[in-house]
Amino acid sequence: MPTRPVADDIADCVLAAFGRLPNKFKPRILADGKRREWVPLAGMVLSRDAKQHSDDSGVADDDHHGPSMIPTAVQDKPNSSSGTALTCVALATGMKCLPHDKLPLAKGNVLHDCHAEILAMRAFNRWLVDECANLAEEGGESLWVRRRSRGRQRRGADRPTGECDEIDDGAVDESGEEDEAERRPFELREDVRIHMYCSEAPCGDASMEVLARGMADGTPWDTTTSASGPPSSRDEKTATENSPNEQRLEEADSSSKTTNLLHGRAFFSLVGIVRRKPGRVDAPPTMSKSCSDKLAMKQCTGLLSSFTALLVNPTANTYLSSFVLPARAMVRESIERAFGADGRMSDMAMFSSGGFRFRPFEVTTTTSSFAWEKSEDAVASNLSAVAVLGGRIQHQEVLINGVLQGRKIFDPRGASSLSRRRMWESVLDVVLKAQLVNLEISPCADGQTYEQVKNQPRLSARGRMKAEVREKALVGWSRNIGDDQWLLER
Numbered sequence: 001m002p003t004r005p006v007a008d009d010i011a012d013c014v015l016a017a018f019g020r021l022p023n024k025f026k027p028r029i030l031a032d033g034k035r036r037e038w039v040p041l042a043g044m045v046l047s048r049d050a051k052q053h054s055d056d057s058g059v060a061d062d063d064h065h066g067p068s069m070i071p072t073a074v075q076d077k078p079n080s081s082s083g084t085a086l087t088c089v090a091l092a093t094g095m096k097c098l099p100h101d102k103l104p105l106a107k108g109n110v111l112h113d114c115h116a117e118i119l120a121m122r123a124f125n126r127w128l129v130d131e132c133a134n135l136a137e138e139g140g141e142s143l144w145v146r147r148r149s150r151g152r153q154r155r156g157a158d159r160p161t162g163e164c165d166e167i168d169d170g171a172v173d174e175s176g177e178e179d180e181a182e183r184r185p186f187e188l189r190e191d192v193r194i195h196m197y198c199s200e201a202p203c204g205d206a207s208m209e210v211l212a213r214g215m216a217d218g219t220p221w222d223t224t225t226s227a228s229g230p231p232s233s234r235d236e237k238t239a240t241e242n243s244p245n246e247q248r249l250e251e252a253d254s255s256s257k258t259t260n261l262l263h264g265r266a267f268f269s270l271v272g273i274v275r276r277k278p279g280r281v282d283a284p285p286t287m288s289k290s291c292s293d294k295l296a297m298k299q300c301t302g303l304l305s306s307f308t309a310l311l312v313n314p315t316a317n318t319y320l321s322s323f324v325l326p327a328r329a330m331v332r333e334s335i336e337r338a339f340g341a342d343g344r345m346s347d348m349a350m351f352s353s354g355g356f357r358f359r360p361f362e363v364t365t366t367t368s369s370f371a372w373e374k375s376e377d378a379v380a381s382n383l384s385a386v387a388v389l390g391g392r393i394q395h396q397e398v399l400i401n402g403v404l405q406g407r408k409i410f411d412p413r414g415a416s417s418l419s420r421r422r423m424w425e426s427v428l429d430v431v432l433k434a435q436l437v438n439l440e441i442s443p444c445a446d447g448q449t450y451e452q453v454k455n456q457p458r459l460s461a462r463g464r465m466k467a468e469v470r471e472k473a474l475v476g477w478s479r480n481i482g483d484d485q486w487l488l489e490r
């Protein structure tokens with residue numbers, strides 16, 4: 001029987017990785033020597049089911065080719081009380097967002113959303129693309145990722161170019177049927193599981209009760225939208241003839257007249273709805289969705305970004321397996337409503353698009369604590385730290401306003417390795433290194449905008465899933481557009 005890692009071990013794995021970073025990545029002690037800064041931390045941890053470790057020997061089977069390449073940087077030894085080996089491959093801190101009116105200036109160089117959870121998921125995608133780059137150069141496989149057999153890819157490559165593929169169809173189908181999804185060149189090994197730890201409750205719906213109880217972080221209330229008062233007592237309406245999602249739609253429609261649909265911390269008694277990021281009262285508005293909403297969406301699309309999904313097969317284990325929160329930040333009612341199959345995602349249970357479907361993560365709690373967590377007299381940090389770990393290529397960055405510390409905000413030289421532009425470049429590099437030009441990925445850079453590449457037919461099943469989630473579950477989700485109309489100059 002595979003042994004599942006326990007919550008404390010997942011949290012401790014992230015906390016230890018953060019602890020090893022140099023001090024410049026960490027919040028500071030204030031000049032008075034007594035108070036300190038605080039920041040949310042999030043990290044991605046990988047485990048492998050113990051039962052299948054014997055195939056690390058590099059013995060080739062139908063899905064393997066070339067020599068086994070196990071990174072020496074990764075020690076696959078049990079490091080948890082459950083006996084499961086855990087590796088933190090990505091972590092991030094942060095709590096800032098780019099105002100919506102700045103998006104057209106970003107041109108793929110600026111990170112819009114620097115909340116820790118979102119950066120950590122982007123950093124995981126960075127790690128994964130880097131793993132693919134290693135395998136494209138050296139062949140073989142890593143502890144976590146392997147190249148799929150050339151035969152299976154070639155079957156797809158022989159198809160006429162320009163034909164619209166439903167490449168995602170069956171991609172996460174556990175039936176084992178081979179189809180167009182087989183043409184993606186890389187995949188996670190089937191025994192890999194992905195876990196996430198966050199030091200605070202995710203902003204938005206999963207933290208509303210935490211907020212109401214005074215347990216949450218100290219980002220100010222968005223009184224610019226709550227000044228007009230809560231939308232009567234609609235939130236107290238219980239199930240009648242309407243489904244819960246229809247009720248939420250009505251509520252969102254109604255409140256949109258005064259709040260433009262997305263609330264930061266406005267109307268905090270109204271629950272189960274999509275919210276925008278909380279922010280300072282005097283800050284220009286951001287259109288970034290809350291971390292609760294983005295995490296809920298990932299339960300339907302998996303963790304792969306659209307660009308990563310061009311390289312990596314979006315199998316069932318590319319979804320988050322477990323999500324760990326400190327016990328102090330966890331209100332079961334909030335979590336079940338925000339993420340659970342009986343909460344606001346209930347209408348997604350029966351829907352699938354290609355192989356994409358709703359795969360809820362398990363939420364567990366830890367008693368481990370983060371040294372820089374929110375406390376009463378701590379001051380919010382304006383820095384984000386990003387670390388991509390465990391692979392041959394490692395990234396460690398300090399970010400301010402979504403770009404590298406020390407660079408001006410719209411200077412292209414300030415682009416983080418997690419930025420849209422750097423990620424697109426890296427995916428193309430893998431395509432070239434792995435000689436995947438027949439896989440219809442390379443035309444991406446041929447005069448197409450970022451938006452056109454994201455909307456290509458190869459990603460249509462994923463796009464349909466997102467549209468369905470926006471319509472049925474995350475009602476009120478509006479796209480944060482404005483940074484899509486740029487080209488990759490190479």
Ligand SMILES: [Zn+2]
Binds near residue numbers: 203
């Ligand atoms: Zn957040």
